Amino acid sequence: MSTQIALPDGSTKQYDDGVTPARVAEDISAGLARAAVAAEVDGALCDLTAPLAEGRHELRLLTDRDGDAALEVLRHTAAHVLAQAVVRLYGEGVQYTIGPALIDDFQYGFYYDFDLPRSISADDLAAIEGEMRRIVGEKIPLDRVELPPDEAKAEMRRRGQHYKIEMIDDLVAEAGAAPPTVSLYRQGDFVDMCRGPHLPHTGKLGKAFKLVTAAGAYWRGDERNKMLTRIYGVAFFSKADLDAHVERIEQARQRDHRVLGRQLGLFLIDEQVGPGLPLWLPKGTIIRMELETWLRGELLRRGYQPVITPHIGKTDLFRTSGHYPYYEHGLFPTMQLGEDDGDGYLLKPMNCPFHMRIYKSAQHSYRELPIRYSEFGTVYRLEQSGELNGLVRVRGFTQDDAHILCTHEQIEQEVASCVELTKLVLSTLGLDDYRVRVGLRDPDSSKYTGPEKNWDLAETNLRNVVRRFEMDYTEEPGEAAFYGPKIDFVVTDALGREWQLGTIQVDYNLPERFDLTYTGPDNAPHRPVMIHRAPLGAPERFIGILIEHFAGAFPLWLAPVQVAVLPVSDKFADYGADVARRLRDAGFRAELDDSPEKIGAKIRRATMDKVPYMAVVGGREAEQGTVAVRERTDGDRGPIALDAFVEALAAERDSKGRTRPLAGADGTDATTEGAEISKQEGL
C-alpha cells in the first residue's frame, strides 16, 4: 500500500497512505511549505491537508506566485475569517450566507453576505477587522469535513443557519437522484459550508487585508428577498500588493469623469434642475458637438437619412409600440392637458415609435430598402434614483439613434455595416478595451415577444456577423431586449464597472405592431424587419467614458481649447492676440491668456486644463513671426513659423490624431500623466 507522487519537475516520491500535500511540501523544502496555499492533485484543486488516496498522483503545489488561482484561495479564506469575526462579535443572531472571492473586480477582493440583527457602521468595520486580525493571530486550522446532506443540515440547524439549509437543499436538488456529500469547513467554533479549498490555517491569511465597505445586497440577488448586509474587503499576499491596490484605486478616482467633469468645466448636474439631467457647459459642449458632427458625416456617407422628431408624443403612440404600459415604471408620468385629453402625452423614452410613423407616412417599395432613419434624439427615462451616476446613468440623454427598415435578406449586411461603424467609432478614439456581448433570449422567461422562428433567425444573423468580423464575444442568454436579440459593446469605467455603449438590435416586433409594409417584386405587401442601432449608445455616457479613457486629456480634434496662446508678458499681448486670431481664422479653438501672470503660471494653468498645445510668444517670436510650441506632455518643442504651426495642427486635427507632426520622438504617440492612452489605430 503506497502512494506515488509525481512532481512538476519530473521527479517522483514514494509515501505511505494518507500523505498530504503539506507533508510533501515540507519534504521538498521548508520555504515551499511556508509559501504553499493549496494543492493541485491530478488537475483538481484541494486543501494542503487533504490526505491523498492510494495510487499514483500528479501533484503541484500552489504558492503566492501562482497568480489568480492562489489569490482566490487566500481571499476565499479571508471571507471565512470575516464571517467568523462577525459571528464572534455579533453572536447567535447572525446568519451567514455566501462569501466568495473576487478576482476580476477592480475594487474589491472578497465579500460575505450576512443576515444581521442590526446595521453595520464604519466603527463596526474597524472592530470586525480587529477581530479578523485576532483570528489570524490564533492560527486556527480549517478542517474539511464531508457529510451526507442530512447531517450537514442538522449541523446548520443547530447553528441556526437557515440560509445554509436552503443552499444544501438546492445542492441536493441540482445533484438529482444521487445525493452528494456536502463539504463543511470547521474553523474553531465556526463552521461554514463550502467547496474549498482553503488555506490550512487562518494564520496564513497574513496581514495584507482590509475591510473596505458595507452595502446592502438582496438574498440570491432577488429584490423580492430580504436585503442582507454585504461586507467587502480586499486581501493580498503582501503589504506591497495591498498598497499598490490602494494606490490604483486612488489613481482611478482622479480620472473619474465626475471629478474631471468639474475640474475641466465640462458638465454639471444641478440639484435644482433635477437628478440625472446633465447641463453641458461650453467646454463639454464642444466635445459633444465635434463627436456628433463627425458621426453625422459618417452617417450621410452610409446612406442614412436624418429625421427630427418631437420630445413628447401621445400615450397612445407608445401603446401601439408596446412600450406602454410595459415600461411604465421607467417613464416620467403622463402629461394630462385637460379633461377630454384621453390618454395624455408622454415624454419620449425612445425614438423608434416616431420613426415608425415616418415610415408609415408613405408607401414603400422593396426597391427603396433598406431605409435608414437617423436622429440624435433626446429621450427621458425615470431611472431608479439609486442608479444615477454622473453622465453614465442619467434620466435625460440622447441616443445617436437610427432605425433601419430592410428585408430579411438584408439583415446580415445591415447589421455588419452597423458593427463596422461602431468599430470605427471605437478605434478612432482608441477605445479598444471593450467586450462584445451577444444578448440572447432567456429560454425560461416569458417576457419576450414574437414568434420563435423570428428569434432563431435573428440570433443566427447576429452570430454570423460577429463571426464574420472574427470578434471575441460572449453569448448571454437573458440579455436580449424583449423584442429581439442584440449585439452590445461593453466597456469598463475607471472603477472597473461595466457600461454598455454601442448597441445593435434586431426587431421583428415593432414593424408588426405598426403594421409596416413594403411592396415586393410580387406586387404584394411584405413586412420589413427593423434594426435599432446606436454606435455611441448615448453621447452622455460615451463622453463620460471618454473622459476617463483620456483622463481628461482629449486629442486635438476634440479638445475644448486646442491652443493656449501665452505671451511672456503684457508687452507681447498684441502679438499674442494676432496669433490667436490667425489660429481662429484657421478654424482652431485658440485662447489668449493675457492675464498679468508670469509665463510659468500661464503654462501651469494651461497644463492643468489639459490644453494640447501652447504657443508661447515673446520678443523673439514677435520679431520672427514664430511661436514657441509647447506640447501638453512633451514640454517645450521650440520655435516654429506660425504658418508651419497652423499646417501641423491641421494635419493632426484632420487625421484625428493619427498624424502628429508636432508630437514627440515617434510622432504618433502621446501619453498623459497617469493615463495610458492607446495608440490611435488605423481604420
Next chain:
RNA sequence: GCCGACCUAGCUCAACGGUAGAGCACAGCUUUCGUAAAGCUGAGGUUCUGGGUUCGAAUCCCAGGGUCGGCUCCA
C-alpha cells in the same frame, strides 16, 4: 426603489455643543516677467431644506432633498 455613508465659501477641506476658518479659484493694486504657482489687499456662508432637543446646534434627534458605494433595474 432597497441597504449604508456623506452634504460647511465656486472647488478641496478644517472646526465636532460655545464668535464658522484655510488653500485654490475670484476682484483690486504692485510687479512686465522666457517654459508647471510673484507679492499685498479684499470680497465671498440660510453650514442642503424643514422641524425638534438645548441657555446655546454646522455639531445631537426626526423628516425630506441630493450625492457616493453596493444591490436590484436598464427599451
